[in-house]
Amino acid sequence: MKKMKWLAVILAVMLAVVSGCGQKQTGNNGKSSDKDGVKTIKIAHYFAADHPQNIALKEKFKPMVEEKTNGKIKVEIYEANKLGDEASFTNGVRNGTIEMAIAGMGLQTAQPKIGVVEWPYLFKDYEHARKVLNGEVGEEIKEEFRKLGVEPIGWTVNGFRVVSANRPIKSMDDFKGFRLRMPNVPIFVETGKAMGANVTPMALSEVFTALEQKVIDGQENPYLTLKANGWYEVQSHVIETNHMFSPNVYLINKKLFDGFDKETQEIILEAAKASADYQWELALKAENEVKDFLKKEGLEIIVPDREFRSQLEKSVEPVYEKLYKQYDWAEELVKKIREQ
Template identity: 60%
Template sequence: MTKIKALLVSAILSTMVLSACGAENDTQIIKVANYFASDHSQNIALREVFKPMVEENSNGQLTVQIYDNNQLGDEQAFTDSVRMGTVEMGIAGMALQSTNPMIGAVEWPFLFESYEQANEILNGPIGDQIGDAFRELNVEPLTWTANGFRVVSSDRPIDEMDDFRGFRLRMPNVPIFLDVGDALGANVQSLSISEVFTALEQGVINGQENPYATLVQSAWYEVQSHVLETYHMFSPNVYLMNLHFWDNLDPELQEIVSEAAQEASQYQWELAIQSEIEMKEYLESEGIEIIVPSDEFRQQLVDAMDPVYEKRFEQYDWAEEFINSIRNYESE
């Protein structure tokens, strides 16, 4: 009996050890949702950098599953899912500014002059200042990426401020965008993005504004003739992870995810810059005329935004100091 008991105890202990080892080696899945096409620079960076770095460096403890092209719903839907924890991670724009306006302040007009400057500022202390605003919404911001500088496509040349008068310009139905369109002197239309092509084709609107990538991928250039390279707003994206999921990762795994996010981010910035060059060449080959504003015209565009800023400085007690910290930022 003693020998039998000893064998039973040994078997039980072995089972417990194996179970413990299995628990330690359980794979955690990181579902990553976004609204970009599979061949967009955001998804290229996820596939080529983020996913392999996370999986290899975690020795299989973490597995990354990428759900691109709105597979898990549109931006609002998957961002809500990340906040609730039903999706671990998403690459989002500034949609959460509707809950906390500071999140969207980096998208205010004429704040950045180049991709390099935007990258340094957003992935530095300025971006860190917004971190708590995200965490209050139950998401951890891992890194900032580039959607792109916004330009105006049109069915006619726009060479001066007066050309905006009577110009029917589609803008997103977001207060800052609507105010920017009004400040330009345009007749602002807030159509959904799915309606833009038909509206352009039928002349319901004369133009729209978005980064070059969106203009090309949505084929809006097929029903436009010109692009005014205003660079009037820079639209960033951010890697957001559910805060509970993040906080419950071991510190070593947090470091692995963070490092992979940073590497993927920097790769995506490089791809975004190169992609814009290629898209401009493609648009010109398709007969689109790209107009670069003169120095005088550009300054008029910048000056026209004064009321937009004055309104927000009066509305938010943090706004003026925050915006000035961006405007006065000195590169290290």
């Protein structure tokens, strides 16, 4: 019996030691932290190092957070898919393996309302889009992100999407038979078809070769993406359809954010706002610079006249009719956006 008691005591001590070794270091508030009380926030995104998205993080978000928390938070930025593709790092933020990310609206597959900001011909211009995203509608959409375990802390701009082509497109008739690459996302595909194009879903990495070999006639993306991928080298025209707006959003793991004290949360939110504001400024300036660059490279930029623009907007009405039937919230939300 004595031997049994001693064995039980030894076992209990061993379990206690193992349990203690397995615990993370904790700060004074009992919440988990990194070594020496410094929390590292890794930020993942798919933009190049010289893109406005990355520049804003480096010049605004990172220094503000690190300085105002007196070094208690360290920010590490991983650009150009260094932590995996968008789906991977977005899921990483959801499950907590990555602290933050700049993402598109890919989570609309789980919460469809997130995708409304990419619906066709919804915003009049950049000013309108920014007002909506930073207003009541933007807050409503943020709630959809929170349901997925992420806290949205800032809206940034990727840009209005334009069509690059190997020939001029100046009317709806010119879209007939036009082989247009689009992302394999239903709202994109349906929009392209409604405009009259023959839509070819394709991975971004395959676009240049497909354009070069004339497998497709054109693609659609914001100006900065067009230049960054070098597609202008195998295209002759750009048509400013501005058919869809592509925003991005700063996402941070919700449990992590909720675990910070109020002062730290406010610092992160303040830094995110400063960074997002700066990114908008850089992006709009860069877009104008890209237009000048493309013209010097010999591309013709076509701005649809009023009649062509009206026809483009009218062409997507069937897309909205389908969306209104599919989602009971859609018509009211679209009306709210268009009235702002």
